Amino acid sequence: LIYDANTKTRSTAVDAEFTHEDAYTGGSALRLSGEPTAKGSDVVLYRAKLNVSGGNAKANVALKSGVNGTNASNLYVILKKFNDDTWMEFPVGNLNGPTWEEKEIALSGINSGDIIEYIGFRVKGTYEGNYNMLIGKLALTDDCAVKTPAPIDAESIIVEVKEETTQSLSVKLNWAVNATGYNSDNAKYGLIYNDEVNIDHFQLMYKNGENGKVSEIGRTSTWSAYLGNIMFETATDDPYIGIRSVSVDGKTYSPVEWIHIGRGNASELPAFNNDPYCESTLNYNAEGADIAIEVRYIEQFKTTGAVEDINYTADAPQADGTQYAMCDQTLKVNQGQEVELFFKAADLDDGLKFCLGKAYIDLDGSKSHEPATETIFELGTVKQGTPEFQTTGVTQKFTIPADAKPGESRLRLVFSDAWFAHPGPCGFTAKGFTLDIPVEIIGNNPSREPAPDMHDQGEADEPEGLNNNPDGVENVWKDSESVISTMWPTTTEGTIYFNNVEKAWIYTTDGQLVKYVPNNPSSTDISDITPAIYVVKMQKGNIVRSQKLIKK
Known part of the structure; x- marks a missing residue:
């Protein structure tokens, strides 16, 4: 809904749309464009019943104008309290350059016990040129009591290597949470809901080396995730995948559980397909x-x-x-x-x-x-x-x-x-x-412009709450097995042999389990299996790898 400021009259001065051209977090941003007026235009985004549980209410807004130097944002956060038809206006202020910038705005007049019903932005004031503002984040916070989320159960984490090349890695992860100390009605049956253990979602992290810079590469509210095409910068990159839970309060985190994934032998890995065109x-x-x-x-x-x-x-x-x-x-x-x-x-x-x-x-x-x-x-x-x-x-x-x-x-x-x-x-x-x-x-004719590049640009900041966090959340190193599990020969009539394998599963190509091999096997007889192509999954510690098997 877009109205002339403080009215219910439709405004045509400003337009709002989601775009994939750029993003602060995730893959899209809200674009506000048009010609701001002195009176202003109200972009109403949400209707809710947000209970303010603490003092020091704040709004955090990430925005980008693309304009060099100090420039006015012409933007205001607007809020309406429940059963109050008056908009409260909070200026975002000036921007310092063309790149993404995060602003913290004190919400004076919003107090503990208030209920926020409407949330939006106001665009107003004179502006030279075409107004084109990208908004990548809007968060409302207060000093409510911290709700500590249940941590990740480190022993439950399984990382399955789905694809590995000389320059990339794709993995599938599964995990569980440690619900000790939380009230969960069905925990004894293995059924735990996120909200029962103060979890809103999970963050997936990556770093190159034990002390490498941390990047967030995924989010999910489920207890599994697929991370495709994690790109390596060099042949010696040393990948670590981390998982942590994020509280329903949006600002408290569990410790990160890191899993080290050993690289395969480069001489045996396929080259990365660097073709820019889709497959x-x-x-x-x-x-x-x-x-x-x-x-x-x-x-x-x-x-x-x-x-x-x-x-x-x-x-x-x-x-x-x-x-x-x-x-x-x-x-x-x-x-x-x-x-x-x-x-x-x-x-x-x-x-x-x-x-x-x-x-x-x-x-x-x-x-x-x-x-x-x-x-x-x-x-x-x-x-x-x-x-x-x-x-x-x-x-x-x-x-x-x-x-x-x-x-x-x-x-x-x-x-x-x-x-x-x-x-x-x-x-x-x-x-x-x-x-x-x-x-x-x-040719030399003027050419058509390509579509905007939707790929991520630049280098992201490290996620919040990793080190020296006032909430006491620390980066936790989990020592895990990272040796490579292997199986050979890949074409045989009778016996296959294992190296660095705790247990293995043999599947048909359509996913039917043919044989389970437990107890740190060194070999297994497959003479009774029908000749065909199979997939052998092998687990060592937290890591699962697969190889193709041709049974003659």
Whole structure:
């Protein structure tokens, strides 16, 4: 709701929207934009019944103007007490530069026992240029009694390494809390609710080395989390993952429990996929995926009319089973140039003729393909075959826009089964195939602007309450096993051997448990298991790792 200040009249001077262009915490921020007036505009954000339990009420606001030097925020926090129709106004004050800045504002007149019903912002006063303020945090606090959250049960933490490359790590975490001393009706049954133990949410931390700088990399209210693609700066980075609980008072924390994760042997790890474009690969769980791997692929893709044409050919499906291929030639085109392309799929039973085909090209240098503006063609019919994909092949013409951004680009051809929804330029295809063509766009025309970069920028401050905190919360080092669990041979008929393993589980690729191996095994016989591909999970201390097993 946006009103003229202190009225119920709709205001058009200021607009409010959430944006992903920048963020203080998380992935979005509130943008206030427009032309402030001397009277002001009220942006009403929340209606609640917040009980003020202590004195010294304060508001904390994180905001960013993007303006260099000292600049007026023209922003006020506004509050209404319960059953009181008068807005209370609290100025945020000036900003000191273009970057994120956190302001603490005393809420004079808000006292213990008050109930806050409405919360918002007021934008008012003269402002030169277009007003464009990002707000990344709004917190109301007082000196209410501290509510200590239940700590993490250190022995319960399990960190499962889901993916590891030479430059990255992805893990899944599970944990429990130590509810000793708290009243929980169902604790004896293993059922504990967060609010019963003063927990609002959990914070996930990362540091490089035991004494490294701490970064918050995740939050959750559940007792598990997935942390994907934790990026390493060097080959010698030493990862630690930490978990702590955050109180319902929003300012008290449990000790951080740290788990050290040993790095795998770099010579045996896959290289990190540094391709800036999103992945488009086969969904192995789709019915018929095994057939698609054998018969669905592009055998020719060529162009004519470009500065430098390409002629991609293949006489067999992708050996790695991903159903993704990257052409080793680069298509070079001028801005405004018309190009003709031809493609033909392998003419095999149950081939790509039963797919929908779509082609995309990156025209703004954003390293992405926007379906609404960067689609070259869409071919095929839903729930029908298109025989010409395999018999005669298909010819299409397209023109590179005159304002296409010069430089490296990518043309992507995505096929996906016509009996399922097409995934677009990213994600899993259903029994499909994806071909990428490197492109170089040449020209001097003024080019279109790329979409804003939504990636995190800069280096975040360390989270609050780690060291020398008045609440007495200290950084806790948990000594845990970090050796690497391994299994060999990975292809066998009879026995597999273990190293650094306390217990292991053997699963089918669809998640069915086949065998459990406890008691620090050194080996186990798998001769009675059906020949197939399996996943072997191995635990040592708090760390779980997996390897692929091929039973012959």
